[in-house]
Amino acid sequence: MLTAREPDKETTRLIVDRLWCVSDATADGYETVLPSGRAQIIFSLSGIPLGENDPQDPSLRPLHVLQGPSTLPRRISRRPQISLCGASFQPGGAGPLFGPIHDTTDQVIDLARFWGGDAARLTDRLRNLDTHHARLDLLESEIEKRVVDGSAMPVLNRGIERLRAGAAIRDVCKELGLSAHVFRRLFVMNVGLTPKRYLRIERFRIALGRLSPAASLSDVAYEARFSDQSHMTREVEHFSSMTPGRLRASVWPYVGHVLDRAS
Numbered sequence: 001m002l003t004a005r006e007p008d009k010e011t012t013r014l015i016v017d018r019l020w021c022v023s024d025a026t027a028d029g030y031e032t033v034l035p036s037g038r039a040q041i042i043f044s045l046s047g048i049p050l051g052e053n054d055p056q057d058p059s060l061r062p063l064h065v066l067q068g069p070s071t072l073p074r075r076i077s078r079r080p081q082i083s084l085c086g087a088s089f090q091p092g093g094a095g096p097l098f099g100p101i102h103d104t105t106d107q108v109i110d111l112a113r114f115w116g117g118d119a120a121r122l123t124d125r126l127r128n129l130d131t132h133h134a135r136l137d138l139l140e141s142e143i144e145k146r147v148v149d150g151s152a153m154p155v156l157n158r159g160i161e162r163l164r165a166g167a168a169i170r171d172v173c174k175e176l177g178l179s180a181h182v183f184r185r186l187f188v189m190n191v192g193l194t195p196k197r198y199l200r201i202e203r204f205r206i207a208l209g210r211l212s213p214a215a216s217l218s219d220v221a222y223e224a225r226f227s228d229q230s231h232m233t234r235e236v237e238h239f240s241s242m243t244p245g246r247l248r249a250s251v252w253p254y255v256g257h258v259l260d261r262a263s
Helices: 010-015 118-127 132-146 153-164 169-176 180-191 195-210 217-223 229-240 244-248
Strands: 002-005 016-022 030-033 040-044 064-067 074-077 084-089 108-110 257-259
Touching (some): 010 016, 010 132, 010 153, 040 118, 084 132, 118 132, 153 169, 153 180, 153 195, 169 180, 180 195, 195 217, 195 229, 217 244
Antiparallel strands (some): 002 016, 030 074, 030 257, 040 064, 040 084
8 A cells, every 4th residue: 555645844845755664575576667767755563674785884774774876777676665755855855854865866865874873763753653644754754854854845846947947057047047057057966857857857758658558659858848759768778778669568556666577
C-alpha cells in the first residue's frame, strides 16, 4: 500500500514535493528506479538496509539515506518496501536542509552524515507509529524544524517555472536580474544539475507520464516537446537504458519504478 500527499505546511510545501509511505509485506525481487532529477530522504522501517552502500564508507548499509538528484537508472531490491517512509524534494528543495547538494548527484548517502544520531532516532520514531498518516505528519514536522535557509527557493522556483514554460535561459536571467553565471551557480548548487540537464530530465519525465500502452509514440514525442520520435527514443534510452516500447509494455508498481520482468 502506498500513501502519498503534498505537504500541509507552507514552509515544507516550498521545498517538498511529496511525502510518502509504502507498506508491502510481499515485496520481493527487483525493480529499476528511473531518473527524477530530485533528491529524496528515505527511511527503512523494516530493519532491512537500503540497497546502496554509503559512497564514503562502502561497508555501511544504512536504514536512512539522502538520495541525491538522480540522472541514471538504478536497479534496486524491492525488499525494503516491506515498510518505507520518505520525502521527495522539489528541485532545489534539499538545499535549505542540507546546504549545497551538487556533490550528492547520483549518490546515496547515510543520513547520519548530515543529521548525526537524530537520523536513527527519527527512524525509530517513525517505525513506532501505527499509521501512514501519523508517519507523514511526523516527517513533515521534522523537515520543517530543520529548514535552515530557504531564501533561494522563490528565485529558483520562478526560474524553474519559466524554464519549464520554454523560456530561454538568457531571458530567465534577465527577468530574475541575475547574470548567467550567478544563475547557473545558484541552480547547480541547489538543484544538483545544470539547467540544461535538468530540462532534459524533465522532458524525459513528461514522456514517461504519457507512455500508456495505447499511446502513439509519435504523439508522446510531440506532447513532450521532442523534435521528433527519434529524438525521444535516444533520450529515453539514455536516461532509462530501455526503449520507449519496452517501457510502455512494462509493469510500474509506482511512478518512475519499473518492475523486473522476472519479479
